[in-house]
Amino acid sequence: MASDANGHLEPIDPAFFAGKRVTVTGGRGFLGRFVCRQLTASGAQVSALGRRDYDLIEQADVRRLFAEQRPQVLIHLAAAVGGIGANVANPGRFLYENGLMGLMLLDEARRAGVEKFVLISSTCSYPKEAPMPLREESIWEGKPVGATGPYGMAKRLLHEALATYREQYGLQGVVLVPANLYGPEDHFDPALSHVIPGIIRRYVEAVEQGAERVQNWGSGTPTREFLHVRDAARAIVLATARHRDPAPVNLGTGVETPIRELAEMVARATGFTGEIAWDPTQPDGQPRRVLDVSKARAFGFEARVPLAEGLAETVAWYKAHRPD
């Protein structure tokens, strides 16, 4: 086991990581903190970077990063990201910044002779009409559309860039495509939050206010897939050490959960006992969303944290850490 129920981390492939300089862009973000902890537990010499260290849309900063950090392995997590509202408001900026950061890092990485470039992509790179479960081969069978389309397109460009750099320059790299992440330390600010933090916030507040009913958006029937952030971090560290193919690999549980069931689990975890109501006049979005997760087994990854358990942990963290 790489981590027990309390989140105690066990090393992954210490022979690979011992003393290795691993630079993690976005290393102080939600996923980044968990990745850095797993790398440190595995013996790596980790640099967890944020925008205040290097602004990665500035080429001078990207060059300074390589000169100062001298990474042997680069894990690229930094991204201009946000909830649906932020994507709707910033389609151009998200496309530009994510494309630019990734391309500049890749080019400097191959000049610096980095041993491995690990790119974290997103399921937003899949086309809307791809058959379920989403298989990596479907990524190019249509356009990524909707609010997250431009963000997804920037990620897709980087998939191709990595494969092309492998071909021309021999740069080794992997592309990982995680499902929706959740867990403790997530963003709960309404401007940034994803599905699970948004639902948790609503039910915690309903309990506090003694509300008898929580009204949810849509019919509750669409399904989504959720991966605990600790599982995602373990997958990324396993792939960093063991995987060699630049073709994208999904990271998920392979379990699809109807939003209605998710709301019921969150209600239980928060102690809400009132009515869970739905408003089917509101749009539902895609009816199903689930990944084929078989490819990641090649490097020994299988998700471990059951959703109900991860939700209870996340609710407890939120209650203990939210601002007054």
Ligand SMILES: NC(=O)c1ccc[n+]([C@@H]2O[C@H](COP(=O)([O-])OP(=O)(O)OC[C@H]3O[C@@H](n4cnc5c(N)ncnc54)[C@H](OP(=O)(O)O)[C@@H]3O)[C@@H](O)[C@H]2O)c1
């Ligand atoms: N969360 C999910 O559900 C999910 C699902 C699939 C894929 N992903 C991918 O996982 C990665 C990490 O996501 P996350 O959820 O951990 O997001 P996050 O908490 O917002 O972390 C992203 C980090 O990127 C950094 N960043 C943004 N612009 C930068 C710039 N110009 N220069 C330097 N750093 C910059 C930010 O650093 P500062 O804090 O210093 O500004 C931030 O900490 C992203 O690539 C995202 O696409 C996330």
